[in-house]
Amino acid sequence: MDVVFITYDRSEKYLKSNFFKKNKNKNKQDQEITPDQMMKKNNRSKLTGKLDETIQIIKSLLGENDDFVIRHFHIFGHYSAAMVYLSHIVDHEVVNRDILKPLMNVPNHLVNKMINLTQLEDVLLNETLSHSKTHIENDIGKLISALLHGKTVIVIEKLDKAFHIDTHKVEKRAVTQPETEQVILGPREGYIESIVTNLALLRNRLPTADLKVKTMTIGRLTKTKVAICYLKGIANESLIKEVEKRLSQIDIDVLLDVGYLEQFIEDNHYSPFPQIQTTERPDKTVASLAEGRVAIIADGSPFALIAPVVFHQFYQTTEDYSSRFLMGSFMRMARVLALVFSLFFPGIYVSMISFNPELIPTEFAVAVAGGRAGVPYPAVVEVLLMEVSMEVLREATVRLPRQVGGALSIVGVLVIGQAAVEAGFASPITVVFIALTTIGSFATPAYTAAFALRILRFLIIILAGIFGLYGVVVGVIFIFNHMLSLKSFGVPFMSPMSPGNLQGIKDTGVRAPLWWMYKRPSFLHPTNEVRLGTSPKPFQKAQSVPSVEGNQLTQEEKNEPTP
Amino acid sequence: MNQLREITVIQTTCILISTIIGVGVLPLPLFGVKAADTGAPLVTFLAIMIAFLGLWVITKLGIRFPNQSIIQYSETIIGKWPARICNFLVIAFFLLLTGLGAREFGEVVVTAVLRETPIEVTVIVMLLMAAIPARNDINIFSYIHVFFLPVILSPGLIIVALSLKNANVLYLQPLWGHDHKVMILGILTIAALFQGTFIITILIPYMRRPKKAMKASLWAIGIAGTFYLLIVIAAVSVFGPEEIKQLLWPTLELARTTSWGRVLQRLDVIFLVVWVTAVFTTLYSSYLFMAFSISQFFHLRDHKMLSYFLLPLVFVIAMYPKNSLKMYEVIVLVGTFGLILTIIYPCVLLVMAILRKQEGHRTIENG
Numbered sequence: 048m049d050v051v052f053i054t055y056d057r058s059e060k061y062l063k064s065n066f067f068k069k070n071k072n073k074n075k076q077d078q079e080i081t082p083d084q085m086m087k088k089n090n091r092s093k094l095t096g097k098l099d100e101t102i103q104i105i106k107s108l109l110g111e112n113d114d115f116v117i118r119h120f121h122i123f124g125h126y127s128a129a130m131v132y133l134s135h136i137v138d139h140e141v142v143n144r145d146i147l148k149p150l151m152n153v154p155n156h157l158v159n160k161m162i163n164l165t166q167l168e169d170v171l172l173n174e175t176l177s178h179s180k181t182h183i184e185n186d187i188g189k190l191i192s193a194l195l196h197g198k199t200v201i202v203i204e205k206l207d208k209a210f211h212i213d214t215h216k217v218e219k220r221a222v223t224q225p226e227t228e229q230v231i232l233g234p235r236e237g238y239i240e241s242i243v244t245n246l247a248l249l250r251n252r253l254p255t256a257d258l259k260v261k262t263m264t265i266g267r268l269t270k271t272k273v274a275i276c277y278l279k280g281i282a283n284e285s286l287i288k289e290v291e292k293r294l295s296q297i298d299i300d301v302l303l304d305v306g307y308l309e310q311f312i313e314d315n316h317y318s319p320f321p322q323i324q325t326t327e328r329p330d331k332t333v334a335s336l337a338e339g340r341v342a343i344i345a346d347g348s349p350f351a352l353i354a355p356v357v358f359h360q361f362y363q364t365t366e367d368y369s370s371r372f373l374m375g376s377f378m379r380m381a382r383v384l385a386l387v388f389s390l391f392f393p394g395i396y397v398s399m400i401s402f403n404p405e406l407i408p409t410e411f412a413v414a415v416a417g418g419r420a421g422v423p424y425p426a427v428v429e430v431l432l433m434e435v436s437m438e439v440l441r442e443a444t445v446r447l448p449r450q451v452g453g454a455l456s457i458v459g460v461l462v463i464g465q466a467a468v469e470a471g472f473a474s475p476i477t478v479v480f481i482a483l484t485t486i487g488s489f490a491t492p493a494y495t496a497a498f499a500l501r502i503l504r505f506l507i508i509i510l511a512g513i514f515g516l517y518g519v520v521v522g523v524i525f526i527f528n529h530m531l532s533l534k535s536f537g538v539p540f541m542s543p544m545s546p547g548n549l550q551g552i553k554d555t556g557v558r559a560p561l562w563w564m565y566k567r568p569s570f571l572h573p574t575n576e577v578r579l580g581t582s583p584k585p586f587q588k589a590q591s592v593p594s595v596e597g598n599q600l601t602q603e604e605k606n607e608p609t610p
Numbered sequence: 611m612n613q614l615r616e617i618t619v620i621q622t623t624c625i626l627i628s629t630i631i632g633v634g635v636l637p638l639p640l641f642g643v644k645a646a647d648t649g650a651p652l653v654t655f656l657a658i659m660i661a662f663l664g665l666w667v668i669t670k671l672g673i674r675f676p677n678q679s680i681i682q683y684s685e686t687i688i689g690k691w692p693a694r695i696c697n698f699l700v701i702a703f704f705l706l707l708t709g710l711g712a713r714e715f716g717e718v719v720v721t722a723v724l725r726e727t728p729i730e731v732t733v734i735v736m737l738l739m740a741a742i743p744a745r746n747d748i749n750i751f752s753y754i755h756v757f758f759l760p761v762i763l764s765p766g767l768i769i770v771a772l773s774l775k776n777a778n779v780l781y782l783q784p785l786w787g788h789d790h791k792v793m794i795l796g797i798l799t800i801a802a803l804f805q806g807t808f809i810i811t812i813l814i815p816y817m818r819r820p821k822k823a824m825k826a827s828l829w830a831i832g833i834a835g836t837f838y839l840l841i842v843i844a845a846v847s848v849f850g851p852e853e854i855k856q857l858l859w860p861t862l863e864l865a866r867t868t869s870w871g872r873v874l875q876r877l878d879v880i881f882l883v884v885w886v887t888a889v890f891t892t893l894y895s896s897y898l899f900m901a902f903s904i905s906q907f908f909h910l911r912d913h914k915m916l917s918y919f920l921l922p923l924v925f926v927i928a929m930y931p932k933n934s935l936k937m938y939e940v941i942v943l944v945g946t947f948g949l950i951l952t953i954i955y956p957c958v959l960l961v962m963a964i965l966r967k968q969e970g971h972r973t974i975e976n977g
Binding site for chain 2: 402403405406514515516517519520521524525527528531532539541544545546547
């Protein structure tokens with residue numbers, strides 16, 4: 048009776064992949080998913096109206112905790128009652144000022160009036176408790192969960208209902224600059240760990256009734272609040288349903304970060320490429336919502352998930368749009384170049400050295416040969432060695448305390464690189480190429496996508512070591528085939544390149560002027576496509592103020608754009 | 611159809627072009643010159659016409675039966691068992707075509723780039739490259755073709771453009787050529803290079819507007835034909851017919867002789883490795899056609915598993931010819947006889963369908 052088994056049906060829905068189904072069912076025979084053991088015992092009991100009994104039940108569940116507080120008092124000096132809360136997560140000032148004080152003192156207009164028990168509930172709710180988040184509940188299970196969420200519960204003798212008032216207070220950090228997605232021109236605010244703040248940041252930027260936030264609770268132990276945000280009338284309805292469906296099938300004990308969600312709802316679990324974007328920036332989230340995407344935010348995580356996503360988004364930043372289009376396009380192309388560097392450079396280098404030296408100009412070939420003279424290994428081994436040590440260095444730099452990290456990266460790159468060349472482990476040109484590759488991989492704005500390229504780089508190096516340039520091309524074809532067959536929530540990963548879409552291509556390699564992109568990306572199938580008003584350009588020459596003839600100076604001044 | 615009709619006309623065109631342009635481009639000028647010396651461009655042009663005739667017939671058939679592939683409607687037209695025999699032959703022919711295509715490119719790679727690598731390795735890599743994505747559905751098939759099309763066309767066009775400075779117009783005259791006896795055979799050999807267009811018979815049931823398939827066929831044969839013609843003209847005008855007869859892969863030699871200043875001096879290696887893409891798309895098409903047709907032949911639910919089962923079979927076929935000269939004999943033979951299956955068989959089907967006034971069900975066109 049006590050144990051709630053996950054039925055076979057549910058598990059099947061929850062695990063889409065057949066691969067895991069067998070194992071999971073075997074486990075299910077002897078153990079169920081981590082339960083909330085305390086809660087189950089009193090799951091369904093209602094309040095009886097006996098204060099002592101209720102307090103006893105609550106005490107039996109939470110009494111062992113140090114921060115558990117019961118405060119007995121009399122409402123209006125007449126009805127005996129008890130206030131229960133967990134002192135570490137409530138705001139004491141609110142408890143004292145907004146709850147205890149009004150309950151103990153009879154309000155002025157009620158002095159000398161007799162309030163009977165049936166009226167009490169109404170009087171308390173409507174005339175006494177001056178706190179906006181006050182609720183009435185008669186289910187003990189729900190009261191306990193309210194307590195655990197930082198609410199204060201008031202139980203009154205002879206009343207079979209209890210009040211719970213939100214007095215939750217938890218320390219949170221201030222809104223700071225996003226660490227992983229920095230921009231030069233653009234907003235500086237990033238998400239923090241509190242979902243309330245994050246949703247507030249979103250609402251501030253989108254004061255429209257169309258912004259819908261649906262919340263659900265995921266995680267049997269953590270009971271994490273998860274919010275699905277979208278713009279109604281823009282985002283495709285079936286997309287929203289799909290996101291909700293995939294999220295509702297998740298049944299896990301702890302949900303600590305949106306990354307957990309990502310792994311459950313992505314389309315292809317074995318692909319190196321991320322199929323959902325994570326972002327720390329509210330402005331980026333808003334931009335995505337306005338294009339017809341869906342954002343998922345989870346409590347406790349400073350990241351939002353954005354779905355569906357296409358490959359091009361991984362090298363785009365919000366800055367591309369806020370800066371002028373020439374600048375945005377240029378930066379974007381530089382990033383694409385960096386991406387190509389980080390993926391292919393080592394592979395091409397290896398194949399040129401070992402297979403096709405005729406492609407190297409003669410003067411340079413001499414230098415290459417001279418540099419490699421003392422290196423005992425083939426180029427593949429040399430490059431792989433350097434790449435692996437680069438990965439180790441990079442990982443170490445992330446893990447080390449900040450004060451040490453800076454020192455280590457200097458030591459690592461300068462000293463080890465220099466020493467490796469002098470000791471004859473690597474040729475100087477290899478070091479140059481590896482350095483270019485590593486720098487290139489840092490230029491990819493999306494960390495998860497950069498990671499995919501880091502893995503695939505090794506594949507290309509190995510193929511280049513076996514087949515030379517032919518191997519590189521084979522690797523490229525394999526990678527592109529995989530990317531072209533990927534989908535993110537039904538949207539082909541490589542759109543708008545293939546399947547092609549002329550409107551969409553304006554926002555891929557280059558960033559066309561904003562007034563060229565008057566439609567939302569059609570691969571997202573938005574309900575409403577139009578982005579711009581009737582005037583195609585924000586400012587046209589014809590609209591400038593008529594100039595006075597013969598006065599060149601003022602004419603120039605007047606040509607300044609006017610709003 | 612359990613799949614949406616999503617393929618557009620542009621996608622169909624791209625698929626056809628990248629299917630046609632394959633490893634056959636490398637010996638193409640040789641085929642032309644063998645047939646009619648300086649008349650090679652004319653031979654190529656006539657071959658394109660024949661290929662277009664074949665494509666026209668299968669497109670017409672496809673438009674007539676917009677919900678079915680050739681495997682399915684042939685059973686309606688000429689009865690179950692005769693159709694099955696013919697379809698079996700078609701599938702077997704594409705099995706040969708795939709194997710030989712992989713072998714041909716393997717041969718090129720081993721000769722020109724990786725001289726010490728066993729040919730088995732390069733062939734199996736090519737086949738794997740086709741077999742793995744052949745597990746995907748038709749939509750992804752079209753995405754892949756569209757994506758790689760620029761990579762296929764651009765190196766050829768660059769080489770043609772760069773080689774024109776060495777061209778000699780005299781090599782192209784007389785236009786009619788000297789020897790007309792073997793011309794027919796040469797035309798058929800070159801027309802056989804276009805046999806990949808048969809893929810359209812399985813594409814039409816997935817097209818958004820099957821009625822517009824003819825437009826795609828026209829554009830595809832126009833672009834791919836022009837490309838072939840340009841390659842032949844460039845190769846013949848640079849080397850001259852007598853020189854080409856000494857070369858096994860004139861197009862590759864063409865790439866080798868072209869250079870672009872001091873920046874790129876050896877274009878052939880780059881040309882070859884980029885050419886891997888063209889070969890891949892061609893193999894991919896014929897591989898998918900095989901897997902797809904077999905699954906329809908046996909009324910299977912999908913073709914995914916077949917893709918790997920076919921791999922050893924295709925590999926054995928690819929390894930059958932003893933050397934590259936024997937291989938070309940087989941290729942010419944198979945290609946020419948294949949024309950019976952890819953042109954005459956559909957012609958018969960079309961005539962029968964018209965005579966018996968058979969038509970497929972109307973489609974519900976979406977989009």
